[in-house]
Amino acid sequence: MSKSVEARINRRQTLQTIGLGLIAGLPLLAAGTRAEANSDITFDELYGKVSVLGLEFSEKVKQLNGKEIAMRGFMAPPLKAEAQFFVLTEIPMSICPFCSTDSDWPDNIVVVYLGEKQTFTQPSQTIEVRGKLEMGSWTDPETGFVSLLRIRQAEYDTV
Amino acid sequence: MRKILAALVATTVLAGAAQAAEVFPLDRATILSGSPFDFKVEFDAVVKPEDVKITVNGQDYKAALGKEVEFVAEERNKDKVLGSAVILRDITIANAGDYKVEVSAGSETKSVTWNVYGTPSQAKAKNVIFLIADGLSVAHRTAARIMSKGMTEGKANGRLNMDDVPPVAFIGTSATDAVATDSANTMSAYMTGHKTAVNAIGVYADRTPASLDDPKVENIAEALRRQTKKSIGIVSTAELQDATPAAVVAHTRKRGDKADINGMLFDLKPEVVLGGGSAYFLPQSTAGSKRKDDKDFVKLFQDAGYKLATSKGELATAAGANDGKILGLFHTGNLDTTLDREFLKKGTVGKFPEQPGLVEMTKVALDTLSKNPEGFFLMVEAANVDKMSHPLDWDRAVVDTIEFDQAIGVAREFAAKNPDTLIVVTGDHTHGVSIIGTVDDEKPGTDMREKVGTYAEAGFPNYEDKNGDGFPDKVDVSRRLFLNANNGPDHYETFRPKLDGPFAPAIQNEKKEYIANEQYKDVPGAVFVQGIIPKSADSGVHAVDDIVLQAEGPGAEGFRGYMEQSDVYKGLAEAFALGAKQTN
Numbered sequence: 001m002s003k004s005v006e007a008r009i010n011r012r013q014t015l016q017t018i019g020l021g022l023i024a025g026l027p028l029l030a031a032g033t034r035a036e037a038n039s040d041i042t043f044d045e046l047y048g049k050v051s052v053l054g055l056e057f058s059e060k061v062k063q064l065n066g067k068e069i070a071m072r073g074f075m076a077p078p079l080k081a082e083a084q085f086f087v088l089t090e091i092p093m094s095i096c097p098f099c100s101t102d103s104d105w106p107d108n109i110v111v112v113y114l115g116e117k118q119t120f121t122q123p124s125q126t127i128e129v130r131g132k133l134e135m136g137s138w139t140d141p142e143t144g145f146v147s148l149l150r151i152r153q154a155e156y157d158t159v
Numbered sequence: 160m161r162k163i164l165a166a167l168v169a170t171t172v173l174a175g176a177a178q179a180a181e182v183f184p185l186d187r188a189t190i191l192s193g194s195p196f197d198f199k200v201e202f203d204a205v206v207k208p209e210d211v212k213i214t215v216n217g218q219d220y221k222a223a224l225g226k227e228v229e230f231v232a233e234e235r236n237k238d239k240v241l242g243s244a245v246i247l248r249d250i251t252i253a254n255a256g257d258y259k260v261e262v263s264a265g266s267e268t269k270s271v272t273w274n275v276y277g278t279p280s281q282a283k284a285k286n287v288i289f290l291i292a293d294g295l296s297v298a299h300r301t302a303a304r305i306m307s308k309g310m311t312e313g314k315a316n317g318r319l320n321m322d323d324v325p326p327v328a329f330i331g332t333s334a335t336d337a338v339a340t341d342s343a344n345t346m347s348a349y350m351t352g353h354k355t356a357v358n359a360i361g362v363y364a365d366r367t368p369a370s371l372d373d374p375k376v377e378n379i380a381e382a383l384r385r386q387t388k389k390s391i392g393i394v395s396t397a398e399l400q401d402a403t404p405a406a407v408v409a410h411t412r413k414r415g416d417k418a419d420i421n422g423m424l425f426d427l428k429p430e431v432v433l434g435g436g437s438a439y440f441l442p443q444s445t446a447g448s449k450r451k452d453d454k455d456f457v458k459l460f461q462d463a464g465y466k467l468a469t470s471k472g473e474l475a476t477a478a479g480a481n482d483g484k485i486l487g488l489f490h491t492g493n494l495d496t497t498l499d500r501e502f503l504k505k506g507t508v509g510k511f512p513e514q515p516g517l518v519e520m521t522k523v524a525l526d527t528l529s530k531n532p533e534g535f536f537l538m539v540e541a542a543n544v545d546k547m548s549h550p551l552d553w554d555r556a557v558v559d560t561i562e563f564d565q566a567i568g569v570a571r572e573f574a575a576k577n578p579d580t581l582i583v584v585t586g587d588h589t590h591g592v593s594i595i596g597t598v599d600d601e602k603p604g605t606d607m608r609e610k611v612g613t614y615a616e617a618g619f620p621n622y623e624d625k626n627g628d629g630f631p632d633k634v635d636v637s638r639r640l641f642l643n644a645n646n647g648p649d650h651y652e653t654f655r656p657k658l659d660g661p662f663a664p665a666i667q668n669e670k671k672e673y674i675a676n677e678q679y680k681d682v683p684g685a686v687f688v689q690g691i692i693p694k695s696a697d698s699g700v701h702a703v704d705d706i707v708l709q710a711e712g713p714g715a716e717g718f719r720g721y722m723e724q725s726d727v728y729k730g731l732a733e734a735f736a737l738g739a740k741q742t743n
Contacts, residue, residue, distance in 0.1 A: 047446070050510045052437045052469040052488050053457060055447035077667045092666040092676065107438075107447055107491060120669040124677050137443055139451070148446050 040070050043090040043108050055107060057135055065135040072128045072159060075121050085113045085140065092123045111147035112154045121158055129156040179203035179267045182260060183363035183374040185335060186271035189352055189725060192255050192738050194382060197374035198224060198247040201366055205233055206243045206264035214261045224250045236368050276729060278738035283714040284581035285534035287734060288570045292563040293342055293403055294545030295586025298593050302640050303560035306622050306631050320568040324584050324709040328718045331705060332588045338703050343414040345587035345724055346406035351376045352728030361410035370412040371419060380408045380427045383536055387741045390535040391429035392524040396494040396517055397542030398436025399424060403587060407538050418450045425456055428463060431527050433487035433520040435494045447491050460486045470513030478523040483530055489514045496543045496555040497562040505660040517541055521566040525573045539566055548590040549698035552662035553642035554634045561630055574712055581715060581734050585708040588701045591645035598654045600637040607654040607684025611641055644699040648690040651679040665697055673697045
């Protein structure tokens with residue numbers, strides 16, 4: 001147990017250091033946007049109940065529905081080059097054998113619709129996404145990708 | 160050199176064009192007499208229906224195949240015209256023998272020969288237990304034996320259950336479209352008697368993009384329903400819609416059609432269905448669902464008389480209820496590995512703490528199915544042997560092999576009391592894995608590579624099983640087996656068991672290339688291992704090597720020497736006399 005937690009913390013710290021270096025050129029922007037987000041939520045806090053017969057969103061998610069939030073995670077590589085969204089995951093996307101359909105995605109993903117185009121980051125880079133949280137089933141009209149939780153009008157920075 | 164190759168390619172293409180029509184079932188197909196299948200001919204050109212000539216053994220096809228073909232003037236892939244086709248669904252051939260099918264239209268001709276086989280009218284076995292560890296390679300067996308039983312002076316200190324099931328055949332696993340293979344087409348070959356293309360289940364792979372219209376062949380569940388009153392059981396540590404369990408019941412060109420596969424599972428209603436993948440049972444409105452419709456398969460199964468179990472405890476209760484039909488769903492996705500479930504409590508065990516293991520599921524399945532006086536077919540899959548071999552997590556793969564072996568023990572115990580039971584133990588394909596020695600932490604220095612012991616330096620590992628549960632008390636002993644894959648993506652070799660959760664050797668970047676997961680970079684002594692397969696590969700791949708098949712009990716003599724994977728079905732069909740109607 002200790003090993004993974006340590007490894008993850010170490011990695012995060014390293015990334016944070018790198019991230020700080022990268023965004024050093026635009027500290028005002030970074031600080032400004034960060035301040036707009038008035039609440040944080042983590043992957044661990046998405047579901048209040050996890051069972052074989054279904055998951056239930058946590059009270060926190062329900063309360064934050066429709067509000068501005070900030071959330072950290074990893075950007076999964078785009079499904080399709082033209083997709084208007086990306087998938088935010090708790091850990092970097094790794095094994096996905098025969099991952100030809102969105103049905104193979106883990107439960108705890110959040111779909112991010114960007115307000116404006118941004119370049120994609122490296123998969124091992126922690127990012128922080130800010131935008132409006134939206135709860136409920138939604139099928140992306142272009143890709144047919146079904147999501148339960150989204151962050152809309154979003155933007156992100158490396159952390 | 161380039162020019163020579165180009166010339167060769169050109170002649171090959173031309174040679175292909177002269178005989179372009181494709182016929183399904185393919186040449187040398189073996190077909191159980193009386194089993195329904197679809198016949199399809201694909202022409203490269205757009206042809207006129209009156210130009211299509213089809214004969215079977217020299218006679219007009221309608222006599223042998225019983226119906227008139229449906230003519231498709233133009234098959235398309237989006238805007239591209241693929242050619243004309245003829246299709247004939249659900250035909251049967253009652254009499255055994257060779258059937259030469261000759262097809263022509265314009266300049267295109269094709270000739271294939273099918274072998275239709277019958278079976279004796281008397282079944283040899285009342286029950287068949289088909290135990291499959293996905294990806295089971297020889298190294299998994301050897302490692303499971305050494306880890307579970309230990310070894311002294313070169314002799315194993317004990318035997319696995321599987322060590323006493325006679326190995327009877329080597330199985331060739333290649334697909335119809337490639338020498339390499341996957342769990343869809345391999346299990347499909349076992350369960351239908353027809354080889355097919357990678358990713359396909361219960362169908363021949365045609366050229367049209369739709370995945371649910373490909374020419375079907377009968378699977379064992381359908382054959383059992385058609386010819387017998389036997390019960391059917393499916394037990395897997397994977398999602399129940401995953402390729403291996405799916406191949407017992409499903410027909411699709413794409414194994415990823417999991418929501419559809421779940422519907423096919425319901426259509427055939429195996430009496431005992433135990434595994435993961437509840438996400439495909441839940442209507443889309445339920446969070447955690449992976450369906451795109453409002454069907455509630457939990458309710459549908461319950462309405463059909465199934466007792467539902469969602470935990471270890473509920474499984475025991477359902478088994479005690481003795482209703483004869485159990486739906487056990489223990490995870491939204493794949494069940495966790497034995498190492499995570501029983502020992503480390505990692506992976507998703509925190510979310511699903513009450514998952515049963517393969518041994519408990521096999522016991523309940525046998526108890527329930529054996530209530531049917533007509534007998535049963537039970538498929539048991541140890542899925543994580545493969546699922547952990549892909550990410551090169553050998554400790555998890557081997558511990559799941561030990562669990563698989565204990566399920567074999569349960570099956571053998573049942574067969575000892577019910578000698579009319581045929582047991583088959585096999586894998587569906589292999590992995591490129593071998594044991595090359597040990598890693599010994601006590602060797603001097605900090606360079607982990609120098610702690611790898613080969614030849615005499617390997618010594619013997621020091622796993623212990625003090626509580627006698629068959630599992631090593633811990634996998635992170637100071638001198639442990641060193642397993643290695645002959646392929647993989649870029650990754651870091653840590654020389655240690657992954658105690659924090661399953662190994663994720665590589666992660667995907669924005670170019671969709673898999674790069675070494677830096678999470679393991681700083682593990683003391685870790686070394687970078689450059690991948691040798693395309694960067695699009697996320698993990699180690701299946702091997703083309705033969706699979707060992709073991710069998711004992713009535714009908715075991717149906718498996719001998721080298722066999723094509725599809726020929727194993729013939730052995731099962733003979734054991735059950737599936738060529739003969741037994742429902743009167």
